Amino acid sequence: MHRVRTFCAKSCQLGLLLLGSLAIYACDVAASANAQDLEYLRQSVRTHLLTHYENQYETVEIEVNRLDPRLRLEDCKDQLAFSIRDLSNNGGAVSVKTECRSHSPWTVYIGAQIKVFEEVVVARRALSRGDIIQPSDLTHKKMNSSELRNGYFLDVQAALGKEVRRNLDAGEIMRDGVLNIPLAINRGDIITLASSNGAITVNTRAEALSNGRVGEQIRVRNLTSERIIVANIVKSGVVEVKY
Missing domain, CATH: 3.90.1210.10 (Antifreeze-like/N-acetylneuraminic acid synthase C-terminal domain)
Incomplete structure (x- = not known):
């Protein structure tokens, strides 16, 4: 009788272990069925990036980083939202904020490398x-x-x-x-000095005392009065001073 009881006890323990294993397996299967497909998620990010950059550039190459296979997210195929972080707006290494906006929301950041030609x-x-x-x-x-x-x-x-x-x-x-911008005036050039008080402009001849480009200021000598003044270069051979 003792041997029969021992055999039954061991059989019961084995049965419980098997039932426990089956229950864990069933839970894993159920969890997998409700989990987000990570490759689908990766390709969805790629599609969003491609649409975004092809609107601006003729040729685009995109490589989205693979996700950690241990990542577990609830399935959210139809309610995904994307936000691209690209400070220069011309590709390179970017990050995509990916959100699930369902009843069980989650957020992940997925990296990608963008080449725009x-x-x-x-x-x-x-x-x-x-x-x-x-x-x-x-x-x-x-x-x-x-x-x-x-x-x-x-x-x-x-x-x-x-x-x-x-x-x-x-x-x-x-x-x-x-x-x-090329030099508009060279030192020693005889140039036109336009003096303006708003309503009236008087042109006189002057000598450039330094080189300069359009938009810069240089010193010039008024050849009539011999005064040295600072004037703005407005175009090649012409400076202006306003009073």
Whole structure:
């Protein structure tokens, strides 16, 4: 009898263990059925990013980071909302705030790498310091502009007529930082000095005492009165002073 009781006890314990395992398995299956599909979530983020950037750029490449497979979120296929954090608005490393707005809300931040390609203005040939940019000096090259600093040009007109500040290699990107507005007046030039009091403007001849560009101020000598004054350069060979 003792052996029979021991066998029954062991059988009961084994049965309870099996029932417990089955219950845990059933719970896991139920939880999986109600869990958010992480790959679906990742692809939804990619679709949102693609729509956003293709409205601004002709060519876009997007890689969304994979989510930790241990992440457990309640299924929320039809009520997802996205908010892109891109400070420069030209791609690179971005973050997408992804929200579930159902009765059981959640929020995750999903990273992505965005490449946006634009036709950027570059030097067609090697240029030397002091060269004035002509149309034949420029061309376009498709580049990943998310990797470029600000100040590059998309339109050749923005660079035409400007002076090169340093030597440039063929294919080098044209930027604000490597170009100057050319000198409008050189030291020693005999220029026009326009003196205005609002209603009346009087033009006289003057001598430039320094170099300058449009918008800058330089010292000039009035050749009639021999007075030295500070005047604003308004265009090539012309300065203005208002009283």
